[in-house]
Amino acid sequence: MNQQSTSLIQLSHISKTFPLAAGSFQALKDIDLEISKGQLVAITGKSGSGKSTLLNIMSGIDKPTAGNVLINGIRVDKLTESELAAWRGKNIGVVFQFFQLLPTLTILENVMLPMDFCNSYPRKERRDRALALLSLVDIKDQASKLPSALSGGQQQRAAIARALANDPPVLIADEPTGNLDSHTGAAIMELFAGLVKAGKTVIIVTHEKDFAGYFGSTVSLLDGAIVH
């Protein structure tokens, strides 16, 4: 991949093994990967190829069994769980396939919550910032509704707004269009493309070939190893 010294994300010799009742399973095998700032990168592969595991390791959601994870100059694999939470809140925005909005909070409150946890903006500014982000993803008019009142596409937009709440340099999305129709999926991809133009680095796990045109580069995985 990109070999420039300005790499935002550097993965070196990453392996991940899961212990199972029937024996261990190696999900990632000696992965080396570098991603530069401002890229829209796709991670593709069949089910079980290790793409979600790779994404989890990049976002600090999971730790590698071996290897180093360097993101924005920080050895993420060395951080403790609580350090990881604080770091992730400020540096990584995560978007899930099933949106994962908190059901008892309104859309606006869902977007304000990361700022509250990370204490990243003054309290008085959080509401305006959240509304601005909802405006950016085009659902400002849904701000006071609960997630259950929104369509899948709207919920994913809200999830993207939440991921942007603390203005992280990196957005990581695990099959963000997997639960949406093609039209809505395309709109979400447009949104990501716009974010990349604004300077964000976006890494998306997907196996939808229709959106290949959006990606600056693609990482293909097969049985835990990069094949392309």
Add this chain to the structure above:
Amino acid sequence: MKTRYRKVVRDLTHDYSKNLLLVLAITIGIWGIGSILGGYGVIKREMRDNYMGTVPASATIELEDSISVSLIDSVKQLPGIKEAERHATVLARMKVGDRWNPLLLFVIDDFATKRTNKINHISGAVTPAEGTMLAERTAYMVMNAKEGDELIIKAPHGEPKKIKLTGTVQDAGLAPAWQEQTGYGYITLSTLHWLGEPQSFDQLRILVTGNQHSAQYITNKATVIANWLKTNGHPIHEIQVPPPGKHPHQSQMNAVMTIFIIFAFMILVLGAILVAESMATLMVKQVRQIGIMKTIGAGSFQIIRLYGLMMLIICVLALLIGIPLSQLTATAFYKQIAGLLNLEINNKDIPFSVPLIQIGSGIIIPLLAAAIPVIRGSRIPVRVALDNYGVSKNRPVAGSWLLKLSRIAGSSEIFMLSIRNIFRQRARLMLTVGLLAAGGAMFMTALNVSEAWNKDLQKIYEQRLFDMEVRLQSAVHADTVVNAIKEIPGVRIAEGWQYASTSFVKENNYEVTRTYPDKGHGSFTLQALPVPTRLLSTTIEEGQWLTATGANDVVLNQSARALSPAVKIGDPVALLVNGHTTLWRVIGFSKDYGMGAGAYVSLNAFTDQLHTTGKINMIKIAYANRSKAYAIQKNKEVESLLERENIAVSASIPVWLLKNAIAGHMKVLVNTLLSMAVMMGIVGILGLMSAMSMSILERTREIGVMRAIGATPNKIRRLIAGEGFLVGLISIFIAFLLSLLLSFYMGRMIGGMAFRTPLSLTLSFPAIIIWVLIIITGAYFATFFPARRANKITTREALAYE
């Protein structure tokens, strides 16, 4: 408000039914503990204030002759004497309907200036005129009269006379009259003489200076006074030193309250287990949300604070309901106990420490209980939280005991699945079973103890093969009177006995008893009976019963043994009777029900020692029919005969009356135990409901899969109900074993209080059946709503359930 706190509030209101369950569980605990501690606090204070307010005499010295005013004045001058008064107590009888019942007459020297054992004037006359009487407020019930009425009473040596009840008093030093089944009257000496009783003041009540809380110190002082009196020509009959500063029922009340407090804390602990379980349910639902919050930057400590706050709000809500509720029940509780102890509640304030304890325990215990699931939930790695499917992925492996158990021949698929499902979350299973078992154990214990109580109360009848005990004013020749009674149709057996108040002879040769002024509490009685007797079937615990007619053998009951614990079989003992020392050899120890300290000796040996051969002062009679109605009828005939024969009766005590009196002492305890048992049952069922809800919630997706492959709603319902029943069944078995242990200890405590011997270990079969029914019904309702919810979700929703 911070966004995270809004989540707390929304989560609380969103899942309000589950959270209400939590509030309810904690409220029950707070309520239980507040009711008991609040009631106890008031009673403890008021019992002390009421009793000490009467200025109880340190000691009462009973003289063989009467006490003059000049003698009182001389005693007052003696060193170490703060106060001295003269007094008399006469056991008379009163006519209630067509029955003669016991009436304790307190003869008071000067009502206006009484300085020891004071009585509180309530209404009517302060000092009764000659021929009139004041009544203790609790006595009207047993007198079947009211202030202003006339009552026929009979002093031991007098004729029946009508006496007017001109006033009402409260005597905080006495147990309620209805409890003792005895009337209490207050008269002047002139009235006593008007009643035909020649007796004068024979009791010297003294208040000592110095250490008034030491029985030994008071006994020493009283002995000095007794020696002085004896030297000055006034023979001493007995010295009574009741436990200083202690109400006659103080120790019983402390023991009863200890049991209540233990139960109340158990309810709180059960509530806490329920909280832990419900909080675990909550955390199961929140695991994925915790994963999301951690993904967007929340640290473990922030998560702990979030759910800790949620728990705190629940606790505060429970306190807001539980504290006022407990104050209401505490008030009802202390009023009930005050009635039982004849106390006047002058200060109704519940001690300030009670709500503080409620706040402390109502917050700390639930928070501690919730801490484990909350901390565990907050520490779940993000990936595990996001991947959470609820139920552990560890399945029982083939060949394990569980698989074998679930494959019992002929068992249905539903049974197989149910049994495997309940063991999937073993920690939770243990918690639920523990909760139900604890509730069940206490429920069964309460009923076991209640049944044991009734059974042992019945032993009052079984040991006493007589139906009526007649105490005579003075000894009479046995043959004539006993034979005459035997002639009454329906009288099966009549025996002449002797009885006397007694005490172990101490160095100073005075009888020193722990008897209270009511002459009942703390007394020690010697009974001399014909050997062999056909009217007593006492239980011999050690040694043997009386067999030799003329031998100086004695059998001591458990209460008498407690007065001299060093005494062994074969030991000689000296018992003081009417100022004479009698000598005996201990041959056995018996276990009596419904009797204070007692010693049994042969009538022949007794009369030989006291030179009263052929005389008796007590008649025991057995009727052909033991029913109360028959006994009442026959008692009247016996009393008429004695009246015709001109034999003065000091008291006639039907056995049913005795049983009622003892039953009255413990009624509140047994009833309160039962009501607490019901509370335990409720908490147990709430626990099962919570566990079943959690179990179903976790398996929503799995249930979707089962429905997708053809399970009908009915099968799903049966599966869930089967799980509930299985958990219930396991708990019943453990509850049963636990209840045996608890019943043993509880029976020891209650039996010790009432009979000075443990209650018989009794298994109440109705208790087991009722608990099994509660569990079955409870399991049905506990699983009904979760099952309905599981069936309401469409298969598609269930499969997509996150």
